Amino acid sequence: MTTQIFQASTLYGAATLAAALDAGCFGPADRRILLVCNNAATPETTPGLETLPGFGRLRDRFDDVLSYNETIFPFHPGGWAPRPDDLPLWERFVRHEWRLGDDDVALAVESIQVNPSLALAQIFTGAPVTVYADGLMSYGPTRNKIDPLVGTRVDRVLHVDLVPGLSPLLLTEFGAPAEIVPTQALMKVLADLADGEDGLPDIEEPALLLGQYLSALGVLTPEEEDALHVRMLRGVVALGHERVVFKPHPSAPARFTRSLEEEAGRLGAELVVCDTPVLAEVLFQRTRPALVAGCFSTALLTASALYGLPVARAGTELLLERLTPYENSNRVPVTIVDALLPALEDGAAVAGRRAGRDVEALSALVRAVGFAMQPKILPGLRAEAERYLALHQDSGTLRYFKRRRLTSLGLPGGLPAQLAFIPRNATVRRVARRARDIRRSARGGAS
Numbered sequence: 001m002t003t004q005i006f007q008a009s010t011l012y013g014a015a016t017l018a019a020a021l022d023a024g025c026f027g028p029a030d031r032r033i034l035l036v037c038n039n040a041a042t043p044e045t046t047p048g049l050e051t052l053p054g055f056g057r058l059r060d061r062f063d064d065v066l067s068y069n070e071t072i073f074p075f076h077p078g079g080w081a082p083r084p085d086d087l088p089l090w091e092r093f094v095r096h097e098w099r100l101g102d103d104d105v106a107l108a109v110e111s112i113q114v115n116p117s118l119a120l121a122q123i124f125t126g127a128p129v130t131v132y133a134d135g136l137m138s139y140g141p142t143r144n145k146i147d148p149l150v151g152t153r154v155d156r157v158l159h160v161d162l163v164p165g166l167s168p169l170l171l172t173e174f175g176a177p178a179e180i181v182p183t184q185a186l187m188k189v190l191a192d193l194a195d196g197e198d199g200l201p202d203i204e205e206p207a208l209l210l211g212q213y214l215s216a217l218g219v220l221t222p223e224e225e226d227a228l229h230v231r232m233l234r235g236v237v238a239l240g241h242e243r244v245v246f247k248p249h250p251s252a253p254a255r256f257t258r259s260l261e262e263e264a265g266r267l268g269a270e271l272v273v274c275d276t277p278v279l280a281e282v283l284f285q286r287t288r289p290a291l292v293a294g295c296f297s298t299a300l301l302t303a304s305a306l307y308g309l310p311v312a313r314a315g316t317e318l319l320l321e322r323l324t325p326y327e328n329s330n331r332v333p334v335t336i337v338d339a340l341l342p343a344l345e346d347g348a349a350v351a352g353r354r355a356g357r358d359v360e361a362l363s364a365l366v367r368a369v370g371f372a373m374q375p376k377i378l379p380g381l382r383a384e385a386e387r388y389l390a391l392h393q394d395s396g397t398l399r400y401f402k403r404r405r406l407t408s409l410g411l412p413g414g415l416p417a418q419l420a421f422i423p424r425n426a427t428v429r430r431v432a433r434r435a436r437d438i439r440r441s442a443r444g445g446a447s
Contacts (some may be wrong), residue, residue: 003103004029006062007120009077010039012279013110015189016134016181018058020158023185026108026130033098034062037077037116038069041119042351052277054193064098068116071097077116082123090123112154112171113143121150131171132158132181135298138168139366140332141374146174160186162301165334165359169370173377187306192283199276206272206287207241210280210294211256213249218320219330226256228315230263232293233271235314235344239292239351243270250277284309293344295319296330296337301338304341310353312344313337317399326405327373335369335400336362364388369400375409389413 004026008014012289014034017149020026040046049055050065059065063438068077071094082090095101108130109117121129122422131154137157157285159168161180168178197200209232215222229246236244244258257273264271274283283289292303303309316338323331339357342349357365368388389412397414407414 001026001030001101001103003031003033003100004106004108005033005035005098005120005124007035007068007107007109008036008049009039009110010134011052011055011193012059012134013132014049014055014058015193015279016132016158016186017108019186019189020181021061022189023182025158025179025181029106031064031103032062034065035061035068035120036065038067039078039116043069043076047277053199054278054282056193057192058189061074066098068120069296071121078114081095081115081119082274084122087122087125091125094123102372106130109159111137111143111147112150115430118146118150119280122155125149127153129154130156130158131176133168133170134160136162136296136301136333136336137329138170138178139163139166139331139336141169141370141378142171142173143329144329145377146171148174160302162298162305163340163359163362164305166336166363166366167369169332169378183306184193190279190281190306191285193279194282200278200283200286201245201272201274203243203245203270203272203287205290206243206245207236207239207293208280208283208287208289209244209246209260210292210297210299211246211248211252212295212297213252214295215318216249216252217330219319222255224318226259228295228318229256229260232314232344233260233263233269235312236291236293237267237269239291239344242268242326243272245272245274245283245287245289247274247280247283253385281306291350296334297331300337300341310350311341312350314344315343320399326402327385331373332369335366339365339400365397365400372401372405372411385411 006017008017036048036050038046038048072080083108099401105124105127107120107124107127109120110132112121112129112131129372138157151171154171154174154176156179157168157170157176158181161183209229211229212222214220215225235242243263248256261271271364275420281302284303292300292309293314294300294312296319300311300313304311316334319334320338323334339362342354344350367381368385371378393413401413403414
């Protein structure tokens with residue numbers, strides 16, 4: 001007997017799996033289990049994906065739907081991992097709880113470098129693993145070094161073709177090939193989710209704003225994220241859009257909505273807040289937005305690549321500065337959106353749907369950024385990164401790199417070797433700060 005276990009934490013992830021199954025990306029099995037993981041900070045008060053609108057349309061692809069949270073209770077899926085010595089006990093327990101018996105198990109999991117995916121791969125020692133990715137992070141390097149006992153069992157990386165022509169870096173250190181989930185199969189699944197959905201804005205061709213709740217990640221303060229939403233609203237109104245739909249992140253506080261409503265009143269725009277927990281792709285189909293604006297949401301690329309909608313970005317320049325450490329896994333998604341999509345303030349580029357870079361140039365940039373993020377995981381990309389940086393010393397490219405990072409890696413664009421001590425020298429930094437203070441005081445007195 002063969003059992004396939006599909007782990008999912010989002011409705012979009014479950015839809016991706018359903019599309020992959022419909023397209024025959026997985027071989028036959030005697031039993032298929034959808035293992036639902038609720039990774040919210042407080043899963044007890046947050047609805048799981050199996051309760052969300054549209055899930056029933058995905059349910060028939062699986063023989064059983066089980067809860068990982070219930071299995072490991074009271075532990076949290078994102079914070080718990082089995083101790084190595086306990087792995088045989090956990091496998092025996094899980095096989096009993098999920099009625100697996102002695103079945104051969106195959107896994108399909110999300111982010112293999114973190115729990116709960118990593119824990120599952122460790123519990124089922126020896127099981128083949130498919131990693132599926134529905135977002136932009138698959139184009140970046142693996143976040144952490146993975147135990148070869150897990151990494152060598154990954155047979156492929158399934159991903160949505162969000163940037164046609166761009167290949168994922170995820171798990172390339174193990175030689176895992178990338179495989180695209182057929183776009184038409186995914187589009188059919190997403191169309192099924194949109195059919196019969198109630199409680200959606202009854203408005204055609206609005207400007208659609210995508211919220212992400214970046215303050216929860218510690219990237220922005222709540223005030224800065226609030227200001228970013230207002231900036232997006234002002235941007236779309238300046239481009240002539242009088243009807244606006246805002247899709248907030250499900251966990252975002254209500255005050256984000258209040259600020260936008262107040263600003264919409266001042267601008268004379270019609271604002272509708274969609275607080276129904278549906279995928280952005282459902283809104284794309286039901287409202288056919290005249291423009292989709294956001295920071296670096298994956299939905300910006302699904303809007304562009306899958307639905308052919310005009311898109312624009314806002315706030316990515318701030319994110320490029322704020323993301324820490326440099327190897328933050330959001331860096332490649334922000335880089336792709338910033339380098340590929342037009343800025344909301346550039347009306348001509350938005351209207352002309354002009355891409356910032358072609359795919360070949362974007363691929364070279366992403367590979368260079370990927371090496372700078374994870375040089376120990378992807379040492380084979382050093383020569384490419386050196387060539388790229390040697391040829392691109394302009395501000396439009398160097399904004400994606402930190403000079404200190406380039407210096408520490410000995411890459412073009414860093415400080416010369418004889419000056420490399422300066423960033424670490426406390427005395428030099430103190431003198432520089434004092435000089436800046438004097439210059440600012442002099443300017444203030446002159447004014």
